[in-house]
Amino acid sequence: MDDVEGFREFVHTRLRRLSHVAYLLTGDHHAAEDLVQVTLIKVAAKWPRVSAARDPDAYVRKILYHANISAWRRWRRVREEPTADLPDKPGERDETNHAVRRLMLEAALAKLTPRQRAVLVLRYFEDLSEADTSVILGCSVGTVKSQTHHALSRLRILAPDLADLVDGSEVLV
Known part of the structure; x- marks a missing residue:
């Protein structure tokens, strides 16, 4: 299997999980998509080295978390402020x-x-x-x-x- 096909297979099998983790980190679907995209671009550039690693998932996970922190640092000036109002208690259903x-x-x-x-x-x-x-x-x-x-x-x-x-x-x- 060549590097391009190996990368495609890696992305195909892990995209859902990466997207879910990115959403949990960002709390926003669009930001999560951007985070996954940035992560996969970085991984693609170093795919031969990543795929040769013992645990490519750990490498990709580390890139994802670091990219999220970097993005947060760039945008931290535009932060939402917490409010004192909490949502109502959940209903019985x-x-x-x-x-x-x-x-x-x-x-x-x-x-x-x-x-x-x-x-x-x-x-x-x-x-x-x-x-x-x-x-x-x-x-x-x-x-x-x-x-x-x-x-x-x-x-x-x-x-x-x-x-x-x-x-x-x-x-x-």
Whole structure:
């Protein structure tokens, strides 16, 4: 299989997952599409080296998270300000309850710093260890632990109705 075909196969098998992770990081479909596009452009430029690596997924994941932080740094001056008004408590219907909880979680995640959000996505959505998370983010394990602690504490304040998610009785996303 040549490099071009190998890259196409890689993208075909992982695009959905990359898109989902990018959406969780950005909280916006358009920004997520841009993030995936930037990531895949960087990967394509170095595909022979990436494909020869032991774990190309880890390499691509690291590029995705770093590209997200870089994009955030460029646009951080245009930030949304958090509001004091929290969404109403979810209703009794199970379908709407789940949808409302997801929206509340998205809104709360959007108020975290990009690094806190990245740590939560890597630890709870990607199910990575603290050590793997620290390698991807280029920081120490202690930083991952403290960022996780601060992010979960902030989520408890921003969305107290989601305390069962933050306390670990349900899967985050």
